[in-house]
Amino acid sequence: MDFAFDAADEEFRTRARQWLAERLGPGGAFADLRGVKAPEDADRRRAWERELGAGGWIGLGWPEDSLTRQVVWFEEYARAGAPDPLGIVGEQLLAPTLRLHGTPAQCERYLPGIADGTVIWCQGYSEPEAGSDLASVRTTAERAPDGAGWLVSGQKTWTSLSQWADWCFVLARTEPGSKRHAGLSLLLLPMDQEPGRIEVRPIRQLDGVSEFSEVFFDRARAVDVLGAVGEGWRVAMTLLSFERGAGMLGRQIGYQRELDAVLRAAANSGADRDPVLREALTRQWAELWVMRANALRTLGQAEPGTAAVAKLVWGNWHQRLGELALHVQGLPGAFVTGAAHTPDAYPLTPAQHTLLFSRADTIYGGSDQIQRNIIAERVLSLPRQPISE
Template identity: 50%
Template structure:
C-alpha cells in the first residue's frame, strides 16, 4: 500500500476536541468517510480479535495515517502529545470509528495501556523517550504478564530480573502474549526480589523485544491463526532506569495498567458487537431461521443484553468505583461468547462444515471459536468474581496455596 496522501492527513483543529460534541461527531464522521473511500477502502472491517493477521502492514500504515491527522492518543494530555479531548469527545470518536467500520488498530497496547501507565507512573525521562513513539505509531508494544503457571493468578509470576551493573538481566517465560511477534517493546512484570513472594518484590520493566535473548514462538489457535505467542527471555536485558514506578512496586503499577484496559474504547467495541448482531439477524432472516420462535426469542434477548451492556458502560464511564471494571468485563465477555453460540444455532448443520481445505472458516465459525476465549483473556470470569466478592462484598479472601 502506498503512503497516505497529504490531503487526507491534514490534522483536525485542536479546538474541535473541546467544541460541541455533536459538531465534532459530524466532522469526525466525514473525515472517516473520506479517508476510507480511497486507498484505505479495502481495510473496512479488517482485523480485530482472532483476525489480527489480516492486512497487518496495511493497518500499520492506516494507524500512522491517523497519527499524521492527530487522531491517535486523543484523550492524552496535550503536554504528552495528545489532544486533551474531553470524555464526551473520546466517546464520540470511538463510536464513529466503529460505525465507519474502520480497521482494527495495531497500536492498542501502546496507546490504551502503556501510554496512560507512563503518564500516571513513569518518570519524565521515560515519558520523553517513549510517548512520542506511541503517538506517532513508530514503536509497537506487547504485554508481558501471563506465564504458564501465572495466568489468572498474576501474583505467581516467576520471571526473574536481576540487576547487573546498569542493566536488568531477565530470565523466564511469558505466554498468551498478543502481537509479540510484531512488537518492538514489551512492558513486563518480573520478580526483582527473590526473597519476597506473591505481590511483593515485583517490578514493571520496559524491555526491547529485538535482541538475542528474546525468542517468540507463535501459538496456533482453534481459528487457525496465531496472534498469541510464547515469549522466552534467556539472559535478555534492559536498562536499569527502565523500571516504571519504584523497584518492587510493580504490582501496583500492573493493576493500574489493567484498570486502563477497560476504558472508553469499550463503547466502540459495543458498536462492533451491534454490527455483528445485526448481521446475524439478517442471516437468520435470509436462511429462514428467524421463523423459529425459540431462536427468534434468543435473538431478541441478545438485543436486550446489548442495550443493558451499553447502558452500564455509559453509566460507569470514568468511574473508579470498586468492581466497576470487573462487572463490565463479566457482562461483555459472557454476552459476546453467547453471540458466538447463537451464530452456530442460526447456521445449523452448516456450522459444522468448513468452506474449503484445509481449514477455511467463515466469519461466524471464527466468532464462535475465538469468543470462547472472551471469558478468559483480560482477566478470567473467576478472577473478576473473586475481585467482586473480596473488594465489593467484603467476603473472606479465598485461600491461595
C-alpha cells in the same frame, strides 16, 4: 440520566466519520483493511498506525480531549469497520500508565512513538503458571553488571501482538526470594536485541491465525523501570484498570454489527419464525443496550468492581452470540466456505470466526472466576479465599 453528547462532540463525530470514510471507503487508500480482524499483514497494519498518528487520532485522552470525545472516536472507528489497531496496547494501556507513574523523561521518551504510530508495544504479564493468578509470576530480573538496566529471564505466554512489537513491558520479580505481590517491578525493554536474548514463538489459534505468542527471555536487557523498583504490582494494577474504559463503548458498536448480521441471517434462513430462537435473539438485543447504558453510567469511575462486572457480562454475552451466529444458519453454517486470513488459516465465515473467538472471552483479560472473586472480595467485602503457598 442524560447520555447525550453535546454539539462539540457531534461536530467531532462528523469529522471522525468523514476521515475514516475517506480512507476505508471505496477507493480509499486503506479500503483493503476494512473489517480485517487478524493482524496478518504487518506492513499494511503499520502503515495504518502511522496514518492514525499523522491524523492526530492516537492518544485523544492525553489529556486535553474530553472523555466523551474518546467515546465518539471509538464508536465511529468500530462503526466504520476499521481494523483492530496494532498500537492498542501502547495507546490504551501503557501510555495512560506512563502519565501516572512515569517520570517526565520517560514520558518524553516513549509517548511520541506511540502517538505517531511508529512504535508498537506488547504486554509481558501472563505465564504458563501465572495467568489469572498474576501474582505467581516467576520471570526474574537482576541488575546488569554494567549498571545499565536489568537482565530479564523467564517465559511469558498469550503475549498479544508480540510478533510485531518493537517494545514490551514485563512484570518480573526483581527481589530474590520474594513471593506473591511483593518484589515485583514493571520493566520496559526493546524486542530487538542480540540473537538468543528474546525468542518469540507464535501460538496457532483454532482459526489458524496467530495473534499472540510465547515469549522467552534469556538475560534480555530492560532499560527502564516504570514506577519504583519493587512496586510493580501497584503499577500493573493501574495499567489493567485502563483495559475497559472508553474503548468498551466502541467494542459494543462492533457487537451491534455482529448482532445485526445474526438477525439478518435468521431472517434469511427463516430461523426467526422459531419462537424460542426469536426470544433468545430479542434477549441479546436488550442485553446489548443494557450493557451500553451501564458502560455510559460508569464511565470514568474507579470503583474496583466496575470493570469486573462489565467483563463478566460482555464475555458471556458474546459467547452466546457466537453460538447463535451458527444456530440461525442451520446446517449450512457448519460448512467451511469463507475466506482465509492467511494461506495456513482455515477459510472461516464471519459467523464461524465469531463462534471460535468468543470461546476465549470468558478467559482472557481475567477469567470469569477471577472477576467473581474481585466482586466478592473488593465490592461485597466477603472473606478472602486462603491461598496455598
